[in-house]
Amino acid sequence: MGGKSRDEDSGEFTETYPLEDFLASLEEIGPAGTTDIADRVGCDRRTAYIKLQSLEEEGVVQSQKIGNALLWQLTD
Template sequence: MAERGRDEESGKFTEEYPKEDFIKALKELESTGTTDIAESVGCDRRTAYLKLNILEEENKVESKKIGNVLLWELAVESV
């Protein structure tokens, strides 16, 4: 397992998959599923799902369920 970097001032671990990576993936892929976003960012599906939920709570992305698929897209105010 690769070591994660630490912030020099706080000593806290740096974020391995920044929120900006998920926003960028959604800009490139538009409305898409969790698995496609995870592949674009380079993380596992669970990590992508959790990060996207955080972004949804922050009103930066929106989700909608169509059948068994959860589709994500940028929130209107984030565009």
């Protein structure tokens, strides 16, 4: 199941890549592309893109299209 794992004892799903990991990555490296953030967090590019889009909808990060890539950064 993409982005979640099941605890064997409780049977509950937990977030494999919490949004806080993406925020921490941007705090550490500054503005970065989707692939750079995915590498830092340890997930695939598609997962990073979906998580970053979610954070952008919340107004926590913003993206800027540069060529064919998106540059992500924390909002002020």
